[in-house]
Amino acid sequence: MKVLFFGTRGYDKKSFSKELPNYPDVQVDFTEVNLTPTTAALAKGYDAVCAFVNADVSAMTLEILRGLGVGLVLMRCAGFDAVNVDFAKSIGMKVTRVPAYSPEAIAEHAIALALCADRHIHKAYIRVRENDFSLDGLVGHTLHGKTAGIIGTGRIGAALARICKGFGMTVLGADLYPNQKLVDDGVIDKYVDYDTIYEQADLISLHAFLNEESYHLVNDDTIAKMKDGVILINTARGGLVDIEALIRGIRSGKIGAAGLDVYEGENANVYQNREDQILGHSITARLCSFPNVVLTSHQAFFTYEALQQIAQVTLDNAERYAKGEEFSERSVVC
The missing domain is CATH 3.40.50.720 (NAD(P)-binding Rossmann-like Domain)
Structure with a gap:
């Protein structure tokens, strides 16, 4: 063979x-x-x-x-x-x-993205290396007591739910096939529909499959339903999020922080070293221009x-x- x-x-x-x-x-x-x-x-x-x-x-x-x-x-x-x-x-x-x-690896990366983007750890790291110890622009949110909305509660979503519970969060789940055992075991507080996730969650993490029904699950309409300043995390598939709608949500302030391990338009970058190239008018360059967005290179599993x-x-x-x-x-x- x-x-x-x-x-x-x-x-x-x-x-x-x-x-x-x-x-x-x-x-x-x-x-x-x-x-x-x-x-x-x-x-x-x-x-x-x-x-x-x-x-x-x-x-x-x-x-x-x-x-x-x-x-x-x-x-x-x-x-x-x-x-x-x-x-x-x-x-x-x-x-x-x-x-x-290792679904836990992806779930751990998802919460790391949430913390990094919301608490501006990436900015603080760069500042300290330049001997700048000021705190202006670095304020974030305490996750304890907040509500996490997890869309897709398979192995990865369930692992993230356990992490969020450890932070002292209320956990809402949305799935086409709800897993009642996760509710019985106290991992998820309750299953709700997508709109309830958008309206109530302070942190939304995507772990759904990408298909015709879930393509651009996050779009202008669904972002408008979200809480002001919501933290949005995607470690699943880039096509779940309409990237242009996301950029509009970031600019309007509706999206308070975004952590993306995957995103539309990433294909040319995945696992490539492009440090000697000018990306020009690209999705990546636009996303990197926002101080409240953290990108990683499809490495949640790694x-x-x-x-x-x-x-x-x-x-x-x-x-x-x-x-x-x-x-x-x-x-x-x-």
Whole structure:
């Protein structure tokens, strides 16, 4: 079983190489080149390819891979919106993913973004390095006693709910499929509809799947319903938030602080070093101009524990394919 890993970095090689001895039937080669229709031909002679969230696994890419004899696409991430799943299914290709890896890591990053953006920790850090110890412009809010609204209460949302409870917050949840056990266990105070979240929450964190229904879930209309000065956090998918509406909300003062690990228009930046480039009129440059916005580079998952789990699940999927075994139900996409 030969697998070509696209878009790999040093940390990918390290985490996967550490686990490979446990999978003797899987042979892996790494390339830093990302998977696109242009680069798909590199997979000639391989049984499978492995890609990350920033790959382009479109119909054209899949068609080229299938023509080369590749039968499996291993996504080493939870999301698979980069893959044209219907086309993969139509040409008999298998697609797998890593359904959940260290949900606590993402939840911890979400609350870190909230604290950093609201308490202006990023600004304070820079000031102190310049021997400026003034406090002007650094005032924030106490989260204790406030209300957190969590949209999407799967493993990540539930982990964040537990953290917010530890801060002494009231926690409201919104989900198409409410988990009553979270209420019974005191993790979530109650489930409400989206409008109630917008109207009552002081902190709103997004953990929903991105699909046609949730696209631009946060927009001009929903932002208008939010509390003045609300803290908005997105560590899920950029498309959940209409970025132009968000910018308008920040400028109007409706959004008091925003912490974004993902955002619309980030694709050209994800995991790229662009420090010698002028971004010009870009979403990133506009967001970075606001003192109450904190951006990180799609890194909420990025812990040693998560990397280990990603490697184990991905290699397990490859081995199962090599042996003709069934994939775990939550790992298989098609």
